[in-house]
Amino acid sequence: MTIQLDxxxxxxxxxxxxxxxxxxxxxxxxxxxxxxxCLRRVRGLEDAGLICGYTVLLDELGLGFSLTxxxxxxxxxxxxxxxxxxxxxxxxWPIVREAYMLSGETDFILKCVSEDLGSFQDFILKxxxxxxxxxxxxxxxxxxxxxxxPGVPIQLPTR
Numbered sequence: 001m002t003i004q005l006d007x008x009x010x011x012x013x014x015x016x017x018x019x020x021x022x023x024x025x026x027x028x029x030x031x032x033x034x035x036x037x038c039l040r041r042v043r044g045l046e047d048a049g050l051i052c053g054y055t056v057l058l059d060e061l062g063l064g065f066s067l068t069x070x071x072x073x074x075x076x077x078x079x080x081x082x083x084x085x086x087x088x089x090x091x092x093w094p095i096v097r098e099a100y101m102l103s104g105e106t107d108f109i110l111k112c113v114s115e116d117l118g119s120f121q122d123f124i125l126k127x128x129x130x131x132x133x134x135x136x137x138x139x140x141x142x143x144x145x146x147x148x149x150p151g152v153p154i155q156l157p158t159r
Contacts, residue, residue, distance in 0.1 A: 014156060071124065
């Protein structure tokens, strides 16, 4: 089922992406609605599953997490049972912040955030490479973040 969004809905989503803590009154002013009408729209977007939740963005460095690394994981078997077993392992590893199953030579890419190189290496050696069905792991350490933008690219129509 496809939900038809109008310009106001898109503006609401864009504003919430920029500031999820915005008050309904401020949001309503920015998108040109009354506060009750804006709240109905937001609740409708939530009920439709287009707004999945609200979260906070943290300063990783300020909290002592200085390393972001990626692990490209190849599996011996890609049977659905084996894929599900690996995915269940990934869900239990707090160091893994994002995980995607890929097409091509690599089966999964894992984005990991850790305090330092030692803790990342410990995870790779003790957890990831020793996991059942893991055939290969290639790691990449980031030098610097160039862009970090959550959500989807929302382009509002120009008038």
